[in-house]
Ligand SMILES: Nc1nc2c(ncn2[C@@H]2O[C@H](COP(=O)(O)OP(=O)(O)O)[C@@H](O)[C@H]2O)c(=O)[nH]1
Ligand SMILES: [Mg+2]
């Protein structure tokens with residue numbers, strides 16, 4: 462029988478099958494082959510004929526992607542959460558995350574949280590920061606329930622990763638969507654996290670039949686040193702129509718004369734904030750040694 466691994470703890474894997482969740486061990490052969498089952502894996506399960514809801518994982522289907530923090534497989538989408546206030550967004554960090562996501566090939570949607578705290582000014586700042594960027598944007602408040610039904614629709618049929626800086630409300634939003642408290646909320650980052658789910662181990666939370674939510678620990682920085690500087694402009698998809706129009710084919714889109722990307726940023730065709738993030742990232746990549 463086929464199912465999906467939704468949790469792994471202490472050598473046991475919990476596989477959601479059409480018959481219910483099955484507690485499984487991985488077949489010994491996996492360990493010899495160096496394959497560790499991951500949350501999100503599609504698995505073939507052999508049920509134990511003598512004990513209901515227990516079995517063995519005998520096969521893992523090929524993965525379309527793998528995530529590291531936490532370890533998980535086969536994500537269909539990322540929700541990149543940030544708040545308009547408390548904490549204020551760092552567009553720099555968000556743009557780094559978006560550029561890295563372009564390389565991973567997992568589609569990202571932006572989710573602005575805590576709209577109950579938002580001023581009109583902060584919302585228009587966010588809209589202008591991402592104007593022209595091809596990422597769907599949602600607005601929500603877990604406290605007020607605003608935007609929750611629309612998010613449920615956007616999540617349908619997918620495994621969605623909830624990512625974003627600490628304290629933006631990832632765990633709160635998952636609780637609001639599931640209408641029960643599955644995640645611990647609040648300032649737990651400094652303490653030793655134990656007990657209830659505190660975003661340390663990976664666990665998929667089913668939302669209805671075919672949607673799954675995965676919480677992740679908050680990030681404060683994004684490592685992008687592995688990005689190739691010649692390709693960086695492609696990781697800002699809204700720049701692409703301008704790239705071939707620059708005067709010089711070797712244009713890095715910084716200070717060169719006749720740069721159409723810079724011109725687009727100056728006249729508002731692309732976001733100036735996004736453009737500045739690009740320049741800063743590229744300057745950083747040029748400071749790295751290449752071997
Ligand atoms: N005003 C307001 N506060 C929220 C909302 N969602 C979460 N918070 C608060 O923001 C803090 C961080 O929430 P949490 O879900 O733990 O964020 P995480 O670190 O991203 O998982 C907590 O104090 C929450 O009570 C919201 O919609 N509105
Ligand atoms: Mg959390």
Ligand SMILES: [Zn+2]
Nearest residue numbers: 707712714720
């Ligand atoms: Zn250029």
